[in-house]
Amino acid sequence: MSPEMVSAQQIASELNETPPSSAISLQMSVDNYLDVIRGVVDLFANKKQMDTIYVAATISSDAIKRVLQALDIDDSRVYFVDCISHIMMGATATQQDEQTTLVESPTMLENIMLKVEYLIRRSQSKDKLVVIDSINSLAIHNNNWILSEFLHVLVSGLRSRDAYTVILTVEEHSTPELNNMVSLVCDHGIHAGKKEG
Numbered sequence: 001m002s003p004e005m006v007s008a009q010q011i012a013s014e015l016n017e018t019p020p021s022s023a024i025s026l027q028m029s030v031d032n033y034l035d036v037i038r039g040v041v042d043l044f045a046n047k048k049q050m051d052t053i054y055v056a057a058t059i060s061s062d063a064i065k066r067v068l069q070a071l072d073i074d075d076s077r078v079y080f081v082d083c084i085s086h087i088m089m090g091a092t093a094t095q096q097d098e099q100t101t102l103v104e105s106p107t108m109l110e111n112i113m114l115k116v117e118y119l120i121r122r123s124q125s126k127d128k129l130v131v132i133d134s135i136n137s138l139a140i141h142n143n144n145w146i147l148s149e150f151l152h153v154l155v156s157g158l159r160s161r162d163a164y165t166v167i168l169t170v171e172e173h174s175t176p177e178l179n180n181m182v183s184l185v186c187d188h189g190i191h192a193g194k195k196e197g
């Protein structure tokens with residue numbers, strides 16, 4: 001049998017079983033990225049009417065917005081901290097709207113943290129979700145020690161504000177060190193990648 005993917009509905013129902021302030025490691029395959037986005041942003045966060053703060057480190061916030069529109073997902077409560085557009089587009093990367101904040105580089109982890117903190121404080125919704133997409137991309141630009149410290153500080157801060165944290169890991173590009181680093185800060189893991197059947 002061919003590898004079977006976890007559906008968007010299954011991802012959302014697993015997330016629904018976790019209490020606020022949980023940190024969740026979500027291991028996915030490149031092939032089911034769209035299911036992961038639908039499950040996390042639409043079927044989980046939007047259904048619960050929570051604000052989503054999306055840290056875009058792999059593909060630009062513009063590209064993710066186009067994905068959300070193509071999937072018919074309401075993005076009115078999705079706020080982006082985009083730390084990849086500047087590297088990809090250079091000086092032409094400009095802030096598109098009030099829902100997007102640009103950070104010059106994925107190496108500026110402190111800036112990412114400050115922007116996330118600011119958006120959390122500004123949010124009016126009872127529950128909040130922070131998505132890191134993806135830890136693999138941040139690992140390309142930062143050494144493991146610094147990245148590990150960033151995750152600990154960020155997740156602790158989000159826990160104290162009762163926010164959910166979902167850390168996306170692309171299994172095709174992951175390493176045992178990276179998986180270990182993520183599992184140290186997470187309470188729960190969802191494997192949404194390929195399941196050999």
